[in-house]
Amino acid sequence: MDATPHIAMSGVSLTGIEKSYGSRTVLAGINMELAQGELVCLLGPSGCGKTTLLRILAGFETPSKGKIVLNGVDVTRLPPNKRRMGMVFQAYSLFPNMTALQNVRFGPRVRGAGNAASQTAEAERLLAMVGLAAHVQKFPHQLSGGQQQRVALARALAVKPDILLLDEPLSALDAKVRTQLRSEIRRIQKETGITTVFVTHDQEEALSISDRVAVMNEGHVLQIAAPAAIYREPANAFVARFIGAGGVLQGRTEGQGVRAGSVLLNATAAGALPLGTDVEVFLRPEHVTLHESEAAGAIRARVDEQTFFGSLTRIKLGLHDVPQGEIWADIPSDRAARYTPGAAVWASWLPDSPRVLAR
Amino acid sequence: MNKRLSLFNWTIILLGVVFFFVPLIVTGIFSLWQGGNRYGFSAYALLLNTPGFWASLFLSFRLAVETIALSFFLLVPSMIFVHLKAQWLKPLFEFISNLPFVIPAIALIDGLTTLYTGPSWLISTPNYLVIPYVFLALPYAYRSMDVGLTTLDVKTLTEAGQSLGAGWGRIIFWVLLPNLKAALVGATLLTLTIVMGEFTFASVLLFHTFAVFINDTGQNAITEAAALSLFSFLITWLFMLGVLVTGRRNPASLGGAH
Amino acid sequence: MAANGENLTSVDNTTTVQPPAGTIPAGASGGFGALAGRLFPWVFVGLFLAYVLAFLVAPTVVLVVQSFIGDNGFTLSYMEGLLDYQYMLAFENSIILSLASAAVGLVFGGLLAYAILQPGAPKFLRSMTTSFSAVAANFAGVPLAFAFISTLGTLGFVTVLLKHIGIDIYSMGFSLYSITGLTVTFAYFQVPLMLIIITPALEAMRAQWREAADGMGATSWQYWRLVGLPILFPSLLAAFLLLFGNSFSAFATPYALSDGNIALVPIDISNVLSGNVMSDPQVGAALSTGMILVMAVVLIIYSLVARRAARWRK
Numbered sequence: 057m058d059a060t061p062h063i064a065m066s067g068v069s070l071t072g073i074e075k076s077y078g079s080r081t082v083l084a085g086i087n088m089e090l091a092q093g094e095l096v097c098l099l100g101p102s103g104c105g106k107t108t109l110l111r112i113l114a115g116f117e118t119p120s121k122g123k124i125v126l127n128g129v130d131v132t133r134l135p136p137n138k139r140r141m142g143m144v145f146q147a148y149s150l151f152p153n154m155t156a157l158q159n160v161r162f163g164p165r166v167r168g169a170g171n172a173a174s175q176t177a178e179a180e181r182l183l184a185m186v187g188l189a190a191h192v193q194k195f196p197h198q199l200s201g202g203q204q205q206r207v208a209l210a211r212a213l214a215v216k217p218d219i220l221l222l223d224e225p226l227s228a229l230d231a232k233v234r235t236q237l238r239s240e241i242r243r244i245q246k247e248t249g250i251t252t253v254f255v256t257h258d259q260e261e262a263l264s265i266s267d268r269v270a271v272m273n274e275g276h277v278l279q280i281a282a283p284a285a286i287y288r289e290p291a292n293a294f295v296a297r298f299i300g301a302g303g304v305l306q307g308r309t310e311g312q313g314v315r316a317g318s319v320l321l322n323a324t325a326a327g328a329l330p331l332g333t334d335v336e337v338f339l340r341p342e343h344v345t346l347h348e349s350e351a352a353g354a355i356r357a358r359v360d361e362q363t364f365f366g367s368l369t370r371i372k373l374g375l376h377d378v379p380q381g382e383i384w385a386d387i388p389s390d391r392a393a394r395y396t397p398g399a400a401v402w403a404s405w406l407p408d409s410p411r412v413l414a415r
Numbered sequence: 416m417n418k419r420l421s422l423f424n425w426t427i428i429l430l431g432v433v434f435f436f437v438p439l440i441v442t443g444i445f446s447l448w449q450g451g452n453r454y455g456f457s458a459y460a461l462l463l464n465t466p467g468f469w470a471s472l473f474l475s476f477r478l479a480v481e482t483i484a485l486s487f488f489l490l491v492p493s494m495i496f497v498h499l500k501a502q503w504l505k506p507l508f509e510f511i512s513n514l515p516f517v518i519p520a521i522a523l524i525d526g527l528t529t530l531y532t533g534p535s536w537l538i539s540t541p542n543y544l545v546i547p548y549v550f551l552a553l554p555y556a557y558r559s560m561d562v563g564l565t566t567l568d569v570k571t572l573t574e575a576g577q578s579l580g581a582g583w584g585r586i587i588f589w590v591l592l593p594n595l596k597a598a599l600v601g602a603t604l605l606t607l608t609i610v611m612g613e614f615t616f617a618s619v620l621l622f623h624t625f626a627v628f629i630n631d632t633g634q635n636a637i638t639e640a641a642a643l644s645l646f647s648f649l650i651t652w653l654f655m656l657g658v659l660v661t662g663r664r665n666p667a668s669l670g671g672a673h
Numbered sequence: 674m675a676a677n678g679e680n681l682t683s684v685d686n687t688t689t690v691q692p693p694a695g696t697i698p699a700g701a702s703g704g705f706g707a708l709a710g711r712l713f714p715w716v717f718v719g720l721f722l723a724y725v726l727a728f729l730v731a732p733t734v735v736l737v738v739q740s741f742i743g744d745n746g747f748t749l750s751y752m753e754g755l756l757d758y759q760y761m762l763a764f765e766n767s768i769i770l771s772l773a774s775a776a777v778g779l780v781f782g783g784l785l786a787y788a789i790l791q792p793g794a795p796k797f798l799r800s801m802t803t804s805f806s807a808v809a810a811n812f813a814g815v816p817l818a819f820a821f822i823s824t825l826g827t828l829g830f831v832t833v834l835l836k837h838i839g840i841d842i843y844s845m846g847f848s849l850y851s852i853t854g855l856t857v858t859f860a861y862f863q864v865p866l867m868l869i870i871i872t873p874a875l876e877a878m879r880a881q882w883r884e885a886a887d888g889m890g891a892t893s894w895q896y897w898r899l900v901g902l903p904i905l906f907p908s909l910l911a912a913f914l915l916l917f918g919n920s921f922s923a924f925a926t927p928y929a930l931s932d933g934n935i936a937l938v939p940i941d942i943s944n945v946l947s948g949n950v951m952s953d954p955q956v957g958a959a960l961s962t963g964m965i966l967v968m969a970v971v972l973i974i975y976s977l978v979a980r981r982a983a984r985w986r987k
Contacts (some may be wrong), residue, residue: 116574136577143578149571153593162589163579208575215579424788428798431785431864435809438820438861441830445823493721496714504718511725513975516915517968518733519922521939522961525946526732529739529954546728583713608807614814614925619946630815630929641823644816648808655804 067092067251068113068219073122075108075275082108084275086122093249095242096280097262100272101298106255107223109272113253114221115139127218142212142250143221147228149208150196156183156207157192163215182210185244202233209241213248220245220252226261234258238265259299263287271295293413296338301370303344303383305337306415314412317378319355322405325412334415341370343409344385346395347402354404357383359395371395373403439648446642458638462646465639471628474541478624479610482548483603486556489549491599494557495591498564499573512557515550520615523547528619541622544613551613552606559605563598567591604655611651733965740959751959760941764963767921767938770852774859775916779909781860782867789868790875806865813862814925821858822930825849850931858926863916870915874908907981914975918968938964 068090075083083105090096098106111117113124115136124132131139142163150159160179164170170178183192186206196204205225212220222241226234242265245252256262262269263283270280271294279291290296297304307316309326314337323337347354356376363370369392375381385403387395395401447454462468497504515523527547537543569591576586592599614626629647633640740751754760789798824831825842826849835842848854878901886896902909924939933940933949938960944950945957 114574114578116577136574137580137582141578143575145571145575147571148568149575151572151575151590151594153590162576162581166579166581166585211579221578421791421793424791424794427781427784427788428794431781431788434864435805435861437831438824441824442816442820444830489717489721489724492714492717496718500714501718510976511729513972514725514729516918516922517965517972518729519924519939519961519964519968521922521924521942521946522736522964523729523732525942525957525961526734526736527728528946529958530732530735549724550729604807605811608811612811612814612816614929615943619943626814626816626925629819633815633819633929637819640815640819644819647816648812652804652808655808659800659804 067094067127068253069123069125070109070113071123071125073109073112073119073124075105075112075117076120082275083112083119086275086277088270088277088280090251090253092251094267095245095252095254095265097266097269098253098255098272099257099259099262099269099298101257103274104272105275106272110221110223110253110255113219114141114143140215140218141221142215142217142219144205144208144212144223144225146224147201147204150204150211152196155193155195156188156199156210159196159207160211160214163211167215179210179214182214183207185213186210186240200233201229202237205229205237206240209244213244213250217250220250222252222254224255224257227257234261241265263299271298273298288411290338290411290413293336293338293415296336296411296413300340301384302338302340303373303381305339305375305378305381305383307335307337307378309333309335309412312407314410316381317375319375319377321355321410322353322407323410323412324407325410329412329414335412336415338411338413339383339405339409341384341386343405344373344383345404346371346385346387347404348394349402351402351404353407354402357401357403359397359399359401361397362392362395364389364392373401375403376400439645442641442645446638446645448638448641458636458642459646462639462642467623467628467631468643471623471625474623475611475625478541478544478548479607481542481545482552482610483606485545486549486552486602486606487599490553490556490560491592491595492587494560494564495569495587498569508557512554515553520547520551521619523550524616524619541617541624544616544620544622544624547616548606548610548613552602552609555605555609556602559598559601560595563595563601567594600659604659607654608651611647736958737962737965740955740962742955751953751955752962754956755959755963759936760938760960760963763936763938763941763960764967766852766936768967770855770859770937771917771920773852773856774863774920775913777856777860778863778867778916779913782864783871783909783912785864786868786871786875790872802868806868809865810862810869813923815929817858817861817926818929821849821854821861825854825857850935855927855930855935858930859920859923862926863920866919867912867916870912871905871908874905878904907978910978911975914971914978918971921968921971922964 068088070086070088073083073086074081086109088096098109100106108117112119115131115134115138118133122132123130126139126141150156151162154162157176157179160182161175164175164178169175180189180192183189186209188203188206188210191199191203196207199207208225225241226237229237238261241254254262254266263286266283268280269283269286271278271286273294279286279295281289281291286295286299290299296302305314305316305321307314307321309315309329309331310320311331312322312324312327313320314323314326314335315321316337321337326335326337329335345354350356355378357373358376359371360374360382361372363372367389368386369389371385371387371392373383373385375383383403446458447456448458494508497508524547531538572590572594573586576590581589612626613624614630617624617627618630625647629640629643632643741747741749743750755764788794789802821829823829826832827843829849832842849858882900882904883896886900891899922939924943927935927937928940928943931940933944941950942957942960942964945952945954945960
């Protein structure tokens with residue numbers, strides 16, 4: 057649910073959106089308000105309904121129930137070519153028979169906006185904005201995947217849409233291109249101030265460019281909040297597991313801690329729940345500190361595995377006193393050498409760090 | 416696997432070449448025969464001056480163009496639509512595209528003449544032939560279009576067009592058709608050859624298409640008939656090659672999405 | 674403007690009053706324009722189907738019905754008349770001819786297609802055969818008949834040539850105007866048709882399969898027997914059935930070759946139609962119905978096989 061209610065002066069409003077195919081429910085009642093100029097990411101695993109929701113916004117699907125209001129206009133039943141939206145598809149959406157310039161000109165041409173000269177000038181401006189000034193006369197098959205998606209973005213912007221919809225636009229691209237392009241998309245989005253909905257299954261993408269992230273699963277929006285809030289204060293167990301990495305331990309609340317196995321885990325958040333509640337404790341790797349000898353508040357652990365991530369190394373720890381309990385700790389790779397598999401260590405964290413959610 | 420062709424394969428190819436070219440060559444030789452031991456092009460000269468020749472050739476060609484136009488009008492939008500929104504109709508379309516094999520031409524003409532006795536402005540002109548001709552070409556036109564539509568990501572391109580505000584007309588003419596050129600060319604070629612060579616319907620309905628003209632000539636003047644046979648084959652082949660080459664020279668219609 | 678979007682002013686074709694969220698009736702449209710846009714594509718589908726109905730299905734139905742209508746209403750006499758010797762002979766000839774020419778087309782066309790697709794074959798051969806096949810597959814009728822009369826007729830070029838070296842094919846029983854002769858002639862369009870049909874299937878045979886088999890020590894014959902032919906089998910059977918149908922309904926070539934004097938079903942039908950034979954029109958209709966029956970059986974087999982061919986694909 058939306059953590060901070062706002063009044064949409066313009067922007068997008070989704071009310072009670074439901075979608076079923078026969079007996080299969082894909083979307084189970086979505087309510088969302090997007091402020092003008094906001095970039096919201098729809099994030100979730102395959103099959104959660106994020107693409108369906110986007111397609112409903114675009115008009116390629118009609119909701120079984122619910123209403124969509126775009127800039128004050130009810131567009132629920134409006135066909136896609138009458139909505140003022142721009143869409144960037146996952147791949148292969150450029151018209152192969154047209155050059156980049158002709159592709160970008162397509163929308164204005166169709167709407168009869170201006171004459172050939174003004175359309176061309178505007179198309180060239182947009183292509184320059186996405187960094188393709190030198191490639192305007194190229195055909196799609198002469199462009200790389202990243203370049204094609206830039207053209208697709210320019211093309212979507214050319215119709216001056218009220219809302220920009222991106223359906224996993226970067227999924228088909230190489231990792232390096234992906235990171236480059238996503239910050240460009242964000243930059244352009246901020247410059248133009250267009251309300252944007254971005255579907256992705258890549259958390260890093262979602263967290264790095266959004267104003268807000270909507271985490272979805274099985275047709276529900278589980279949480280919609282700013283990236284930091286999603287990361288630090290996941291609203292439920294699914295979000296906590298889905299976003300970021302971390303260990304999950306199970307136990308019972310005991311004052312300002314959680315009893316798991318034969319040990320008490322420090323967790324201030326446990327104090328907010330009644331004594332003896334069955335909970336799950338979520339601990340992010342960056343919050344765990346390793347000690348080579350016993351330290352205050354630390355629990356005994358054993359190094360199971362090391363995974364090298366470049367600047368960081370992630371250490372998987374088995375907990376001595378918690379049967380089948382596992383947590384992770386991130387440490388700078390330079391210091392990882394001493395934590396060889398099998399080594400005994402002590403793990404501690406600040407009491408405020410863990411997230412405690414009732415099971 | 417080595418890159419050389421085995422003896423067996425070469426033999427097959429050679430046999431094929433012999434089988435297919437000898438009759439053509441022989442026909443060619445006959446067409447040049449001028450009685451006794453004289454050989455020349457008099458048969459061809461005679462043909463070019465026979466009014467029936469040009470009239471029937473143009474008639475067949477015109478009918479081919481009309482058939483292609485009607486076929487595309489009927490087939491292209493409906494196939495695009497079925498591909499996009501009504502995939503469940505595909506089996507029906509496939510069944511229909513196979514029907515012309517089930518219903519032999521000779522049976523169809525029998526049925527058509529029995530059922531439709533008017534209006535006379537349609538029945539009595541050669542344009543009436545276009546109606547069954549569409550069916551003759553249907554299996555090939557359908558297959559060609561089907562392959563083209565399956566290869567092209569019709570759904571994404573259509574949605575992209577719609578997201579930019581285009582209606583159906585624009586999407587079909589500006590986006591889909593230009594990228595279906597190869598399929599359309601294929602369908603056109605096959606329809607052309609079918610109509611140019613069609614004999615059954617034309618002869619029963621007593622219209623003087625090119626094939627009928629060849630048959631009539633064959634009854635009387637064998638040299639001219641030989642010349643005609645060769646001519647009809649070569650001109651169709653040349654035309655085909657021409658269209659194939661121009662189709663290949665358009666790079667934008669290849670690549671792109673791949 | 675309220676946050677939940679009610680009390681809207683309408684723009685474009687949107688309706689002015691919206692029921693509260695969650696109670697929108699199914700099928701409500703955004704105005705006539707949108708409705709027309711949604712119906713428009715169906716018009717073309719409808720047009721196509723109407724055309725097929727009017728000019729393919731209806732005449733066929735009429736024909737089939739006609740073969741059961743006599744002077745006194747419903748009768749089976751015309752259909753029974755098909756059992757007469759002359760018509761049975763025609764059906765027999767047609768079926769034998771079709772089986773034979775389909776077999777020739779299948780084998781020779783298949784081998785030729787394979788040979789041309791080999792990496793060692795000259796490249797230009799492929800494009801040349803594509804265009805040639807399309808033309809040759811439709812070369813039926815008078816031109817083809819004439820070409821073969823010139824080649825293998827009683828005074829044909831090849832006949833005479835063979836006579837010069839001592840082989841008299843006509844005295845050996847061959848006649849261009851017999852079923853055998855027709856089979857040879859039909860090959861001229863059956864083989865190209867086979868080429869057109871089987872080339873995509875052959876191209877789909879991955880080189881890796883052959884390489885894997887070779888790597889495991891299989892001989893060429895083993896590869897074909899255990900891998901290649903089983904994979905190709907559905908396509909081959911489908912091709913055979915198509916070739917059969919093509920030959921069965923062929924009219925122009927045998928007509929031109931024999932001037933209407935050979936016992937084949939299409940020829941018989943045309944004789945009735947043109948009045949060459951003193952028969953009721955229902956005889957022609959009955960013959961046509963018989964043909965359609967044969968072809969319907971063939972098509973049913975074909976659809977079953979085609980479905981099986983697609984089973985392991987994709």
